[in-house]
Amino acid sequence: MSTDDRDERAASFDRAAAVYQATRPSYPDDAVRWSVPADARDVLDLAAGTGKLTQRLVALGWHVVAVEPSDAMRAELTAVLPAVEARPGTAERTGLPDASVDAVTIAQAWHWVDPPRASAEIARVLRPGGQVAALWNVRDQETDWVARWTEIVHRGDSLETSYRDPQLGDAFTAPEHATFHWGQPLRTADLRTLAASRSHLILLPPDERDALLDEIDELVATHPDLRGREWIEVPYRTECYRARLR
């Protein structure tokens, strides 16, 4: 995939912010507590999107600044969290002063950034000894209907958006990794909307997107674990990496 295609994918969320906010998962508190030091005061939530992680950080008591490039995603965040300062910016250029935060989080987005430039920017805005954490929610493919849903949603997708060691470079200690298991209650009807929030589908021609979404409806209507049920639990793992500024 070319850099232009990747940039287009990264920017695609602007077109589906409300759908994203309605269906994408939050993050479990144990994963958030592992990712941010208890004695931190100011936290930068990078690529904050509609504020899914921001909301948990605020609920757990940290003072949070959110940075997010998409105007539409930031508007959703501000609607949910009007007291949080939400600034336009990227992981590569946050616009924050030097040494201004104790911790940085970036959820479901490290695969969209340029790692060397983002690492340098995070090192610049962190106070001495500060911590950065990258988090991803990953659906548990061992559940049959999840594997089938994923096959439909990623059919023809050439971009790998899964979790990975964030490769932060020499300014940081070697990353530690941890996994947290949990489940998100979701209406079966929203499995279609959740699919529509994926960047691969957002950018497909409408007829191809509708054909895949119709397959999701078919899955919901026929799979023995989904058929006739109003609510299900989507099994997730939250994969987290954290590292300290040396």
Ligand SMILES: C[S@@+](CC[C@H](N)C(=O)[O-])C[C@H]1O[C@@H](n2cnc3c(N)ncnc32)[C@H](O)[C@@H]1O
């Ligand atoms: C999958 S969403 C994750 C949003 C939020 N962190 C969450 O967990 O729900 C990815 C977000 O990354 C943002 N993004 C894309 N490229 C970025 C970059 N270079 N720097 C910062 N954010 C970026 C997109 O606008 C989008 O809001």
